[in-house]
Amino acid sequence: MATKRALITGITGQDGSYLAELLLSKGYEVHGMVRRSSEEKFERIQHLHGKIQLHQGDLLDQFSLAALLNLTKPDEVYNLAAQSFVPTSWNQPVLTGEFTALGVTKMLEAIRHTRPEARFYQASSSEMFGKVLEVPQTEDTPFYPRSPYGVAKAYGHHITVNYRESFNLFAVSGILFNHESPRRGLEFVTRKVTYNVARIKLGLQEKLPMGNLDAKRDWGFAGDYVDAMWRMLQQPQAEDYVVATNETHTVRELVEIAFARVGLDWEKHVFIDPAFVRPAEVDLLIGDPAKAKTKLGWEPKVRFKELVEMMVDADLERVKAGQR
Numbered sequence: 355m356a357t358k359r360a361l362i363t364g365i366t367g368q369d370g371s372y373l374a375e376l377l378l379s380k381g382y383e384v385h386g387m388v389r390r391s392s393e394e395k396f397e398r399i400q401h402l403h404g405k406i407q408l409h410q411g412d413l414l415d416q417f418s419l420a421a422l423l424n425l426t427k428p429d430e431v432y433n434l435a436a437q438s439f440v441p442t443s444w445n446q447p448v449l450t451g452e453f454t455a456l457g458v459t460k461m462l463e464a465i466r467h468t469r470p471e472a473r474f475y476q477a478s479s480s481e482m483f484g485k486v487l488e489v490p491q492t493e494d495t496p497f498y499p500r501s502p503y504g505v506a507k508a509y510g511h512h513i514t515v516n517y518r519e520s521f522n523l524f525a526v527s528g529i530l531f532n533h534e535s536p537r538r539g540l541e542f543v544t545r546k547v548t549y550n551v552a553r554i555k556l557g558l559q560e561k562l563p564m565g566n567l568d569a570k571r572d573w574g575f576a577g578d579y580v581d582a583m584w585r586m587l588q589q590p591q592a593e594d595y596v597v598a599t600n601e602t603h604t605v606r607e608l609v610e611i612a613f614a615r616v617g618l619d620w621e622k623h624v625f626i627d628p629a630f631v632r633p634a635e636v637d638l639l640i641g642d643p644a645k646a647k648t649k650l651g652w653e654p655k656v657r658f659k660e661l662v663e664m665m666v667d668a669d670l671e672r673v674k675a676g677q678r
């Protein structure tokens with residue numbers, strides 16, 4: 355069988371790095387789109403150097419997308435690139451809309467005109483459910499986004515469905531709930547906690563400022579979730595799927611488990627700093643992945659406590675080695 359080719363936007367991000375590993379393990383030729391930067395670090399994919407092919411492009415530049423599709427001729431396109439941090443979306447709502455919403459249309463247009471046979475995955479988000487209208491959330495739960503990021507992702511979801519229905523593209527929207535790993539960005543709550551717990555344990559700092567400890571999330575492991583993305587593109591029909599663990603936990607539980615892992619009492623170190631409280635909150639997320647289980651044969655392998663402990667252990671090693 356001919357080698358399959360995949361193009362990943364956002365390959366330098368958390369999910370991009372795990373997806374690239376997964377596709378390589380399946381024998382794919384993997385191409386990644388990267389933004390031009392004054393310093394190319396690409397830390398998350400350093401270990402894949404020589405195994406993947408990187409090309410410059412930007413979601414804001416329609417022609418760069420079409421050129422990349424012409425050059426790489428992918429069978430599958432995974433659109434993971436986005437401005438993905440919710441608080442930044444209140445400070446830079448227009449930029450968030452350009453990347454996270456209109457960027458999807460730019461990619462879909464590029465596919466439609468240059469590579470219509472490619473299968474397309476759009477990285478949609480549980481943030482679209484926001485002020486939830488149903489518990490647990492399924493593929494049929496209506497959206498009520500609570501941030502410019504959530505609004506932009508809702509646009510990305512709808513335009514993906516619209517291009518599937520209008521132009522018969524194989525385009526799917528994966529509605530993924532929070533997923534984390536030792537490669538998670540330091541500003542997201544799980545990694546913020548595990549990294550700072552490691553620093554506190556090693557005597558490098560004393561206190562940890564936090565926002566809303568009552569918020570509830572359905573947290574899974576990024577390595578499990580990229581497998582669901584791939585499975586969606588192997589189906590006979592393009593459909594949308596919720597990917598979640600069907601468990602919800604508070605930020606407080608996250609903090610408790612992380613500090614307990616290193617034998618510390620979180621209440622001696624954590625304080626609430628209003629700077630980390632959001633203008634509008636998503637209070638409760640819990641997804642129902644029944645469709646993914648039935649149709650994709652997908653189930654999460656790593657559960658919440660194991661995930662948090664894995665991240666604390668990894669951060670302890672990193673901080674001891676003087677790394678971030």
Ligand code: NAP
Binds near residue numbers: 411413530
């Ligand atoms: P991430 O670590 O923040 O990575 C985002 C990626 O997008 C980075 O590679 C970044 O490149 C790239 N990017 C941003 N703007 C771009 C632009 N204009 N042109 C080209 N590339 C651009 O995000 P993640 O956690 O891996 O998430 C992957 C995707 O899934 C995102 O779309 C996110 O919104 C969505 N999602 C994530 C979760 C989650 O819990 N992780 C849940 C649901 C949906 P640089 O390295 O150059 O910044």
Ligand code: F7E
Binds near residue numbers: 479530531571635636
């Ligand atoms: O916040 C609360 C905060 O920033 C989780 C992105 O991947 O998942 C992610 O979005 C919760 C929120 O992720 C702090 O208020 C408390 O309720 O880790 P987060 P997020 O906003 O859920 C979705 C599915 C995506 O699609 C996004 O791209 O934790 N929280 N105290 C805090 N959050 C942060 N960041 N920092 C705090 O100090």
